[in-house]
Every structure is written in structure tokens, then in C-alpha cells.
Amino acid sequence: MNVIWSETMHPGGKWSGVIGKGRLVRLTALDKGANVSMLMYHARDLTERYNMPDTLKAQHTAHLTKGNVLMSDNGRVLASIVQDDLGWHDPLGGYTTRASTDEKYGPSSYQEQRNEWLRSGQENLAVELVRSGLGNRDMSPVVNWFSKVFCDEEGNMHFAENHCLAGQVVTFRTEMDVLVIFSNTPHPLDPGGQYPSVPVKIEVLPALPVDSQDHCVNYRPENRRAFDNTWNYYALQS
Template identity: 35%
Template sequence: MTETTDAGAGTATTTAARAHARSQAGAVVDCMPLLPPPPGTLWSETVAGGGYTHLALPAGAHVTLTDRDGDACAHLLLYVTGRPWERLSAADTVKVQWNAYLGTGSQLLSDQGRVLATVTADTSGRHDALAGTSTAARNTARYGDGSPQGPSPAGRELLLLAAAKHGLGPRDLPAAVSLFHGIAVDGDGALHSTGSAGPGTAVTLRLEQAVTLLLANTAHPLDPRPAYRCTPLEVLAVPGEVTGPGDPHWDATPERHRAHLNTAALGVR
């Protein structure tokens, strides 16, 4: 067999495959991490619609998620780094704060009453802490395919891939919260979609502990549109400080104050 380094002629040999792979060095595409991250940042990435990412970030980091084109939906899970049994509890996030709707000032709480992240800024206002993410079975029924490599990947299956990168498995996946696609509760308790707030909206999370963040950017399970629709999500993490006494978020409500005290008492932020 004649070897070739012409990518257009295929990659039928290891020599050709290596040459083709090396020819991609320095290429920039629309959705990818920036390596190295820009100066002054911890991470910068654009996650494609139907894609996922996972980050281990220090306490105090500020993570800004931006719905670039207006149809991103960030399904988010948080775990305390080194103590992954302490993780996001969507139920406690809603119950403890007496509020089913996330926004500026909301805490993302663990199942042990501690703060994992504080929402310090929000220009979207369209989020969901109730419905969870999509599943392969649901997406297959709706769109014909829910596999991670297919045209309409499901959030749970992408989060499972992200979790595996950190030694976590199916038993470790709690219900996710979803950002940039709103859900409202009707008087009879039914949920309905309120859609997106539009392109360019952003949410900033201040991490109150060292956190491992798993994120799947997939269509919301209650999106009423017949076609699978999900556009890129921008992720930017920069260093910062945790919330401390005197910060308006510390004393915003008695419940939030208590959650910050629980977190500070742990002494490992």
C-alpha cells in the first residue's frame, strides 16, 4: 500500500493518520477550549450544542456562563472536590430558600446544607431547578436518538460521560439544575416551558468551595419545539474570593446566612 500524507486522500495508514492529525495543530474552531487559557483566567471554553464539559475549580472562582446565540441550556451538577459524596441537591436548593426559581442571590446548596455556589449575577432569569435533564429514552422517543454521539444527545448520558472522568458513575448523578431555559409552575403543579431570554444573556456563579463542575449543553426536556435545538454555551472561569461576612449575599436571608455559616464551619474552603 502506498503511504500518503495528503489528508484529502484519506488516513488509511498510521503515517498518513499521524500527518493528518499533526496538520491540525493550531487550528481554531467555533466550539473548543482555549489552551492555554487567556491570562488572568482559569478556563475558557465554548461548548457546542449537544456537548459537555467538566472542570475542577478552586473555592472563590467565578464561573460565567453565556448563552451566546439564545438557545443554550446548561444542565449543571456540582460536587465538592475530594468529597464527591457532598453534591448539589436541587431539592434542598429549592426547599431551604423557599423559592422554586433561581436568580441573582440564589444559592446552589449541597445535600448537607452547605453552599456550593452563589449566583452573583443573572441577566437571563430563565432557569429550572425542578424538571431535571433529559434522558436517552425520552430523546429517542421525541427525536429518534438520545445517544451521546447522535444528533440529539440527552443530558443525562453526557453528564455520565463527564462524571466518568472523575471516577463517578450512574449512582452519583443527582437531579441537575438547568440554566437559560425557564420553567414555570402552574396552579395545579404542572410545569411548562417559558423558553429562553435570548442571545447574550449570562449567569455568574461564585464557587463557595473547591468544586468539580459537570455541564451538559442540551435541549431542555420540556422544550415544546418538535425539533432538537441547542446552540453554543460560553464558559469562563476566573479566580476570586468566597463570600464572607459583610457581603450582601451572606446575610440576604436567615436561610442563606445559615448555609454560609455551615460552609465556613467546615474550614476547608
């Protein structure tokens, strides 16, 4: 399929925009060790957004991969993961803050370093929220694409190093009109002492129509119910 739109997010970069339903959003790590934090909202009603607890408990999982869907707090499907080279993406670890970034990588500010300053996930996401008429109170759990976090028997969270290799891809399909916000900033649990320098390509492509045999629709019975809710919503909008 032909690419409709493409952009490369440089290290520390951010991007936000509305993507209509029925699109494929393909993310490609252009070097090893990528992490992209993502927020997602229903573009027609920004009070509806990605719900991490419902997404995980409905699909009986603590990580995301092909077949999983991102559910909204209205029980609908915002997006579905249709391609995944990595097999594990983190929905639990959150995003970096100014304080945590300074503590790990050293003090950094735009006033002193201009465009070379080390951005945090929280700052990037907050800026893009404001662009869409939202604010800090609309900050919610993120999906960390390309990162793997697992828990041991005591419940301690561990970051899997060397999980993401150069050239690996994850693709999700939009099932609703969505506002997507990306931040190409380090995972907060990444133990590396150097601020990662990994550009990530974003591409948007057309998606084939979804039918009853679709892998994501049938991944779990809960997915089917969420898809039914989504299809009913759009049936009433047309």
C-alpha cells in the same frame, strides 16, 4: 477581572472539571434558546453534592436567580449566583434521556451519525461522572441554566419559550472546591421540534473575597447559616 480559563461548549457538548473555591464561573448563551444542565459535587468529598430539595425549601423558592445559593446535603454552600441576566433558572425539570431524545428529534446513534448524533443529557452526564470515578448511582437533580419552568394552579409544569436571548449571562461563585459537570443539551420540556443548536461559552475568573455584607450571604437567614457552616469547614482545613 482577567479570564483564567475559557471554553465554548458546542450543541450537544459536555464538560467537567474541578474548580477551586473563590472563582467566578460565567456562562454566556451565544444564541437564543440555550440550556445547560449542571451537576455539582464537593471536589474533596464526592459523597457531598448539590441538594435540590434543601436548596429550594431553605430559600423559599422554586427557581434560582441572583442571591440564591446552591446548598449541599451537608448544609454548606457549594456556589452562589452573583450575576443573572435572565432572572429565572430551572432546578426542577431534569435532563433528557436517550428515549426522550429519540422520541422528540428522531432516532440517533453514534454508530450511524458519528459526531453528528444527537446526545442526551443523561448520557453526557453519565460519561463525565465516570471520568471522576462516579457512576449512574451518583446522578442527582440538575440545575438547568437559561431555562424557565413554571407551574400552574393545578401543579402542571410549563416551559417558557423565548426565555433566553443571545448574549445573556449567568455567573456563579464557587464557595467550595467543586466538581462541576455541564451538558449542553435540550431541556426535556422544550416543545421545539428541532434539536437546539446553541453554543455556550464557559469562563472562569477570580472572585473577590466574600465578606459579611455580601448579597448572597444576606439573601436569606438560611443562607447565612449555610455560609457559616462552609466557613467553619474551611477554618478547620487550613
